[in-house]
Amino acid sequence: MNVLKKYAQAAGMTDEAWKRHANPWSVWTRFAAIPLMIAAIWSREWLGWWALVPVGLVVVWLAVNPHVFPAVEQPGSWSARGIYGEKLWLRDRSLVTGDHRNVQRLLIGVGAAGFALLIWGLIALDGWPTVFGATLITLGQLWRIDRLGQLYLAHRDTAPE
Template sequence: MSMLKRYAKAVGMSEEAWKRHANPWSVWTRFAAIPLMILAIWSRDWIGWWALVPVGLVVVWLALNPHAFPAVERPESWTAKGIYGERMWLRDRSLVAGDHRKVQRLLVVIGATGFGLLVYGLVMLEVWPTVFGATLITVGQLWRIDRLGQLYLAHHR
């Protein structure tokens, strides 16, 4: 079982949870959690160990998020198609062919680079790597959702 599948199982990503996670509110509020988490971690400079409280709240929200919104039975929005495509991809990686695999690998590199910059910026409390890292993560995720939405459209019956 892959790491992604283990993670999905660990956080209770049942079929119903995937349908709820496909709700655009779920997707966009997860994106909104990025600056909230950055602010929560950065707040250690102002409030010390109390920063663990807002960090914990964001972590709890991210765990609850895929279960918090009404289920999407028929994906019609861009985000819903992307999440349905993600579910298809997790079930059968062979659905992603040729050039799309190259793009998926590029998105992993973009995301990992962004994550590295973000961590560095947060540890050192430097604005530019924090903002640039968060931007790379966001762009990578948006592009990934788009690609997975294309996967959904290509294989939906």
């Protein structure tokens, strides 16, 4: 079992949880957590060790988020198709072929670069690498969701529910 499957299992990503996570509110509020986490970490400048409280709140939100919204049975929205595609991809990596695989690899690189810049910016409390890193992460994730939505559309007739 690969790392992502282990993570999904540890996070309690049952079939019902995947359906709840496909709710657009789940997807978009996870994106909203990015600037909240940045602000929480940055707040160490003003709050000292008390900054762990807002950091902890964001972490708790990210943990419960895929479980709190109503389930999406038929993915009609762009974000829901992306999450259903992610579920398919985790179950069978061979579904991603050719150009889709190359784009996935590119997105891993974009995300890693963004994460490195974000960490650098947060450690140094420097705005440009923080904002640029968060932007790369966000754009990479949006592109990834789009590609996984295309994967879902290509394989929805053969996908087990």
